[in-house]
Amino acid sequence: MELTRKHPRWTKALAVLAIGVGLGVVYLFKPGVYPYPSCVFHDLTGLYCPGCGSTRALYQLLHGNLLGALHDNVMAVLAVPFFAYAAVRKEPLSLIHPYWIWGLFYTLVVFTILRNIPAAPFTYLAPLG
Helix, strand or coil, X not given: CXXXXXXXXXXXXXXXXXXXXXXXXXXXXXXXXXXXXXXXHHXXXXXXXXXXXXXXXXXXXXXXXXXXXXXXXXXXXXXXXXXHHHHHCCCCHHHCCHHHHHHHHHHHHHHHHHHCCCCCCHHHHCCCC
């Protein structure tokens, strides 16, 4: 017996609306000027997680500043095309080969370690703010 889930059109429309509202908020309200939730990992450890700086990077991307976005979080900028592809693909994401998932996991672990080394050139991987 195969288990399938049917997604009504309104759930997809609601997801698109939520993403649009989220992008609109980030576009209109600059991180650092307006309060956004802080990173719990950074608050507890003082270290940068793989997502630290991604809101600032998204803000920079939405305003056309690619270099600023890359400086805030290079991994978030590199992930944008993959998120866009995942949003429009017809096949379920469960068909992604586990090697890709493990490769992404190890890449994020290495990125996290490198961006927390307090010496050049690794300090360029740390977010600006």
